[in-house]
Amino acid sequence: xxxxxxxxxxxxxxxxxxxxxxxxxxxxxxxxxxxxxxxxxxxxxxxxxxxxxxxxxxxxxxxxxxxxxxxxxxxxxxxxxxxxxxxxxxxxxxxxxxxxxxxxxxxxxxxxxxxxxxxxxxxxxxxxxxxxxxxxxxxxxxxxxxxxxxxxxxxxxxxxxxxxxxxxxxxxxxxxxxxxxxxxxxxxxxxxxxxxxxxxxxxxxxxxxxxxxxxxxxxxxxxxxxxxxxxxxxxxxxxxxxxxxxxxxxxxxxxxxxxxxxxxxxxxxxxxxxxxxxxxxxxxxxxxxxxxxxxxxxxxxxxx
Amino acid sequence: xxxxxxxxxxxxxxxxxxxxxxxxxxxxxxxxxxxxxxxxxxxxxxxxxxxxxxxxxxxxxxxxxxxxxxxxxxxxxxxxxxxxxxxxxxxxxxxxxxxxxxxxxxxxxxxxxxxxxxxxxxxxxxxxxxxxxxxxxxxxxxxxxxxxxxxxxxxxxxxxxxxxxxxxxxxxxxxxxxxxxxxxxxxxxxxxxxxxxxxxxxxxxxxxxxxxxxxxxxxxxxxxxxxxxxxxxxxxxxxxxxxxxxxxxxxxxxxxxxxxxxxxxxxxxxxxxxxxxx
Numbered sequence: 001x002x003x004x005x006x007x008x009x010x011x012x013x014x015x016x017x018x019x020x021x022x023x024x025x026x027x028x029x030x031x032x033x034x035x036x037x038x039x040x041x042x043x044x045x046x047x048x049x050x051x052x053x054x055x056x057x058x059x060x061x062x063x064x065x066x067x068x069x070x071x072x073x074x075x076x077x078x079x080x081x082x083x084x085x086x087x088x089x090x091x092x093x094x095x096x097x098x099x100x101x102x103x104x105x106x107x108x109x110x111x112x113x114x115x116x117x118x119x120x121x122x123x124x125x126x127x128x129x130x131x132x133x134x135x136x137x138x139x140x141x142x143x144x145x146x147x148x149x150x151x152x153x154x155x156x157x158x159x160x161x162x163x164x165x166x167x168x169x170x171x172x173x174x175x176x177x178x179x180x181x182x183x184x185x186x187x188x189x190x191x192x193x194x195x196x197x198x199x200x201x202x203x204x205x206x207x208x209x210x211x212x213x214x215x216x217x218x219x220x221x222x223x224x225x226x227x228x229x230x231x232x233x234x235x236x237x238x239x240x241x242x243x244x245x246x247x248x249x250x251x252x253x254x255x256x257x258x259x260x261x262x263x264x265x266x267x268x269x270x271x272x273x274x275x276x277x278x279x280x281x282x283x284x285x286x287x288x289x290x291x292x293x294x295x296x297x298x299x300x301x302x303x304x
Numbered sequence: 305x306x307x308x309x310x311x312x313x314x315x316x317x318x319x320x321x322x323x324x325x326x327x328x329x330x331x332x333x334x335x336x337x338x339x340x341x342x343x344x345x346x347x348x349x350x351x352x353x354x355x356x357x358x359x360x361x362x363x364x365x366x367x368x369x370x371x372x373x374x375x376x377x378x379x380x381x382x383x384x385x386x387x388x389x390x391x392x393x394x395x396x397x398x399x400x401x402x403x404x405x406x407x408x409x410x411x412x413x414x415x416x417x418x419x420x421x422x423x424x425x426x427x428x429x430x431x432x433x434x435x436x437x438x439x440x441x442x443x444x445x446x447x448x449x450x451x452x453x454x455x456x457x458x459x460x461x462x463x464x465x466x467x468x469x470x471x472x473x474x475x476x477x478x479x480x481x482x483x484x485x486x487x488x489x490x491x492x493x494x495x496x497x498x499x500x501x502x503x504x505x506x507x508x509x510x511x512x513x514x515x516x517x518x519x520x521x522x523x524x525x526x527x528x529x530x531x532x533x534x535x536x537x538x539x540x541x542x543x544x545x546x547x548x549x550x551x552x553x554x555x556x557x558x559x560x561x562x563x564x565x566x567x568x569x570x571x572x573x574x575x576x577x578x579x580x581x582x
Contacts, residue, residue, distance in 0.1 A: 017488060021401055028397040029409065031390055035456055036415055039431040043423075046430045089333045096326055106567065107337055110345070112510075113563035115517025117537045118556040121544060122344035125351050125553070133347055158340055190325070212417070219420025222519035222537065226544055239422040239520065246426065246524055255430065258423045269418040273411045 043262065047255035058245060058253030059260055063233045067241035068260070073149065074224075074237060075217045078156040082213050086164025087206060091198070093165070094172040111161050119158050120226025127151060127227075147229035152237070155223035160216040164209030171205035172198075208275050215268040219261065345560070352557045355550055363554035371531040372539035373558055379447065379535060380515035383454040384508045391462025391511075392497075392504055398463070399470045416459050421520025424456050429525050445527030450535060453521040458511040465507030466500055473499055502577035509570040516562055 047055050058064055093105055111119070127145040129135045138145060145151040179201070183193045199206075221239040228235035236244065238261050246254035352360055363369065398410050416424060432452065433444040443449040473496070481491050519537040526533035528542065536559055543552035 020488065024393055025397050025401050025403060028390075028394045031394070032409065032412060035452075035459065036412060039427040039456075040415070040419075042430040043427045085333070085336050088329045089336075092326075092330055092333050096330060098330065104333065104337065106571065107341055109567055110341055110563070113513040113517070113567045114345075115519060115537045115540070115556075115559050115563070117519045117540045117544075118348070118517065118559055119344070121540060121552055121556050122348040124544070125347040125549075126344050133343070154340070158344070161340065215418045219423070219520075221420065221422045221523070222541070225519075226541065239420050242422050242426065243523060254426065258426045261420045261423050262427075265415070265419040265423065269411065269414055272414055272418065 040262065043255055044259055047252060047259045049255075050252040054250075054252055055256030055259075058250060058256045063236065064241060064257065066233045067236045067238045067257075070149065070152075070236065071218060071238040074152060074156045074220075075214055077153050078160060078217050079210060079213050081157055082161055083164050083206065083210055085161070086209055086213075087168060087199075087202070089165045090168035090172055090202075094169055095177060108162050108165050111159050116155075116159055116220065116222025117226060119223040120155055123151060123154055123158070123223070123227050127154075146227055147231065147235060149235060151227040152224050152235060155227050156217050156220050159220050159223050160213040163212040163216065164206060167205045167209035167212070168202050171202045175201050204275060208272070211268055211271045211275065215265060218264050218268075348553060348556055348560065351549070352553045359550060360554050360557075363551045364558060366551065368530050368534070369539060369551065369555050372534050372536045372555065375447070375531075375534070376516055376536040376559075377562075379450055379454060380512050382451055383458055383515045384512045386451075386455060387458055387462045387511045388504055388508050391459075391507060392466055392500065395463045395466035395470055399467055413460050413463050416457050421457060421518070422523065425453050425521040425524045428452055428456060428521075433525070444525050445529060445533060447533055449525040450522050450533050453525050454515045454518055457518055457521045458514050461511040461514065462504060462507035465503045465510070469500055469503040470496075502573055506570060506573045506577070509566050509573060513563055513566040513570075516566075517559060 059068075089104075089108065093101065093108075124132070124146060126133045127135045127138070129139040129144070129146065132146075135146065143150070145154065179197050180193050183197050188196065219239055220237075221243070224237055225240060225243075228237070228240065230236055230240050230244065232244065238257060242254050242257045242261065245251075245257060355363070364373075394413070398406065398413075419427070428449070429444055432449070433442050443452060477495050477499075478491050481495055482488075486494070517537055518535075519541065522533075522535060522538065523541075526535065526538060528534050528538050530539075534542070536555055540552045540555050540559070543549075543555070
């Protein structure tokens with residue numbers, strides 16, 4: 001009796017009374033259904049409202065295909081740049097000591113906090129050909145940044161910059177530099193230490209950051225809208241194409257293109273969950289070798 | 305840190321050369337950041353001072369600019385309050401409650417981060433817009449639509465900030481309180497919420513920063529009506545389109561100031577909560 005009473009009160013403390021628990025669960029799930037789930041499903045239905053033919057046509061039109069390819073170009077150029085920067089920057093922030101480190105640390109987060117439109121405007125002030133800081137000089141040398149894919153890459157790199165850094169920094173802090181030091185004492189040079197020790201232990205953090213950067217690069221709208229000039233078939237990415245279709249009253253076409261983007265987004269979400277579930281846990285088991293309760297020593301011992 | 309590592313680590317470890325040379329990688333990071341972030345932001349700041357203080361003030365105090373800034377702040381505040389309440393509630397449901405499908409629900413939370421913002425806006429239009437399928441009055445071109453779009457894109461911030469704190473929360477405190485006769489409501493108010501407060505604040509700060517600058521999600525749903533649904537980001541965009549760089553720059557600088565102070569506040573909250581130990 002007494003034991004059961006204690007067990008009951010424990011459940012009550014952890015989960016609240018049954019009624020309170022059910023109420024909160026209902027409110028929570030209802031909120032998510034109304035805000036996320038049902039609207040996303042609706043888009044999929046609406047995309048095919050005017051028939052699959054129109055949806056297909058909108059996506060496979062020359063402008064649609066060009067938008068799709070340009071979006072991929074944005075990802076393929078900006079994500080590797082930010083990945084290299086992200087890894088180097090994380091190492092610099094965690095392993096080096098120098099003045100101005102705090103400044104760099106807070107600058108990294110700025111792209112998260114600044115409005116994409118402001119980013120676009122700032123780039124415009126630097127690169128416009130009339131009175132920009134570098135625009136006229138670049139124009140003299142035949143380089144056009146604004147209203148061209150180059151400017152759009154600048155915008156995409158800007159907005160997706162912090163992801164890899166922010167994912168790798170905590171991992172580097174957690175693993176410490178004991179193993180790196182050991183490798184160096186055994187005669188490994190900097191590159192060997194990086195490739196054999198550092199990179200393998202941060203790989204899941206890097207992967208997660210890459211996935212987040214990819215999602216952002218795919219979907220960037222505000223910054224790219226400002227610097228691209230939104231020229232159909234030239235500087236139009238998929239998100240710009242979606243908004244153009246909507247504004248020109250091809251609503252179901254806009255939904256169709258949006259579904260394509262949403263599928264890319266859902267794939268990203270799926271990848272995020274896979275990494276979260278598989279990679280990160282294994283990472284912790286390897287790097288923490290017995291420090292984290294629950295991961296167990298045995299797996300850590302195996303990896304030694 | 306194992307004690308073995310301390311013994312073996314040579315005292316000269318700080319002087320050890322790093323990957324490819326410390327100076328090289330440091331130089332790369334600083335150059336990259338300067339070209340991509342510092343120079344554009346400096347250009348923005350310099351441009352805003354070109355017309356002098358009077359020019360800046362005239363541009364910012366333009367009625368449409370004032371409306372846009374006030375609307376942005378009010379809408380973002382509303383969004384942050386709803387997020388703080390619903391986010392904490394959802395985090396609690398995801399951590400403490402148990403029911404079939406919880407795992408799926410948990411992974412859905414990140415959907416707004418994965419979905420392009422223009423799609424987020426369109427998604428809400430599809431359901432709640434003028435031709436909404438629910439049959440309720442359309443919310444497109446209203447402030448409710450703007451707030452809904454902002455709620456969508458800021459959903460994960462508070463939840464993802466509160467979840468880990470709630471998981472680490474020591475149950476013994478709650479049990480002790482309960483055994484001393486505290487009612488559930490008292491436990492929530494006196495024990496759970498005070499412990500979660502830093503996490504809720506941190507998540508809210510990030511949500512606010514995001515809401516203040518959001519463009520893609522509100523671009524379609526708002527209808528861009530000055531004084532009614534035209535938030536600051538939309539105002540800036542309209543000004544750029546019409547070639548009024550002074551107006552665009554002035555309001556951008558205001559947004560930038562808000563972003564930077566929120567970021568500063570966020571770092572302060574983080575430092576405070578780590579210093580006071582969880």
